[in-house]
Amino acid sequence: MVRLAHFFLLSLSLLISSFASAVEVQDSKGTFTLDYTPQRIVVLEFSFADALASVGVSPIGIADDKDATRVLKEVRDVIGVWQSVGTRSQPSLETIASLKPDLIIADIERHESVYEELQKIAPTLILPSRRETYEDNLKAAAIIGKVLNKDHQMQERLAVHKKTMQSYKEQLPQSAQLQFTVARKDSLYLHTSDSYAGGVITALGLTQPELDLSDKKSSRQIGLEQLLAVNPEYLIVGEYVSPNIIDTWQSNPLFGLLRASQSQHIYAVDGNVWARCRGIMAAERMAQDLVALISH
Template identity: 30%
Template sequence: MAHLLKPIMLGILTSLFAVACTGKTANNLTHQQNQSATSPSATPSECQTIQHNLGETQICGQPQKVVVLGPNLLELLLTLEVQPVGYADYFPLPYHEFDQPGQQIPYLGERVTSQPTNVGTWSAPSLEAIAKLKPDLILGTIEANQKEYPLLSQIAPTLLLNYAPDKGWEQQLREIANILQRSQQAEEMIAAHEQRLAAVGKEFKSITNVYPKVLLLAFDQLDQNLQIESSNNFCGSLIEELGFQLVSLPSSEKSQQTSNLVSLEVLPQLDADLIIVQGRDKDFSNPAKDPVNHQLKNVKQQWNNNEIAQSMRASKEGRVYFTTAYLCRALPGPIGTEIFLEQLRQMLLDPQ
């Protein structure tokens, strides 16, 4: 990210925003700029100060033009039925504009009705592209955007959230909803989500009674980067919530990580009724490829052609299923939950 801090970038930002004042913080500058951009008639009583890990951000009026850095935050924005003007995915998607988002943005694209500008990646956003959009709110993550925060804050009020919050996506949805003045909608969505999970758990009871043990794996290269996913993984936690038991390493080999790297030779020691494989592929450079199925094709071939993988009981009995690591790691909120539950239903309750 060092290149972002070069004087030339600072010059670009300065010329874009005519920030020539001294003795003022980035947040003070942001507040002054945003009063005219977001709500010209906003009074002090209509402004709110948001406390966060990097300080505080003052937001006046109701933001209308939101740039979002990361699919985990786009998911929450769409849950509130707010459309972005700019978006950065985890991977460098090969589009300048998402003019056909349903075909260009993995999983969430069908819910995007705007044509947001591609502003880079979540960890390397283009400050120039963001500035040209003149947003009145930027949403990002501390893990990916902390270094850019001072510059992002000069463009617009910026809120950085934790990628994996201790209190879950519900708290983050409430924070974003409060800023966007959609708190009631957020509470309704959270309540509906909880009811949905309870209902789905009953649907899967017939499966969990017969096939209780699930081995959740992730890899791009089966013989090199094989990982056993734990309940700290979003999909792993959902599987347990439905009543399944996650198969794991012996306690002496466990860690508190989201996943544990293992060798392929360990697999026969892990008896499972069902195996769910999360496929990974970081190559999104070819716009002609389906971004979802592209992640699965090579992984399926490796599994089907590997002698050790095929020796496992679940493989022999035809109970190995595939999803993407992107879904399980990038979308840990209500939309990702709905998509994964529907996948599980098709895999286990309505197999073709």
């Protein structure tokens, strides 16, 4: 009888615990509910791996573009080893299923077309990542924290992030005009103030050239003459490859007319960190880069 009572109390305790851990959040598809704390998580974007690492959680699988070094080093240092599930644009559903995840975190832009297939494998939290703003990224991290049953830890981490960014901001020349671009071998892409990098730049108290944002594109390909029309005080070049288009343009007389060229304010940064990674740790790394390059 005593054993039966003990078993009943234990079962009741587990039931109550299950209900206590249930969370309900709003993702890009509506209401997402999970009634357990996920342990086997697969993420399909770098920003989601950043969010997990920010509260000390390691995913079992990442869509890492089949290149582990594309995951931010600060994130890798926290999460350790994972299984690649392919590219972010086309993750392998078969590999994901083989990992038997109890949560998948997907990107609304890249993965909406396979959302139903992902849902058949495991509950799928779908949020913005690609083309998201800096503020959207922080909101997504907060949602992920709740789903992981680490809301308190995530809020603490976001508070630390805010103070860290403020500290970096105080070391930068306020109102300095800065433009971030991504350089490939034969093309240059300008990232507007609506882009993730643009949001980080604004948060750090720096300004950006006024651009026509009517087409709503946060990244757009530009030529040398268009870059000259933008003519920023500082030009930050996220290199995807080296040598790249900037090296080609340097022999063009027009390039020498750029304010940033004349003042030697053209700086190369890691394009992967600045454009692909996106996240709490990524933003702090970007701020650290800027302080090293253009601090008082």
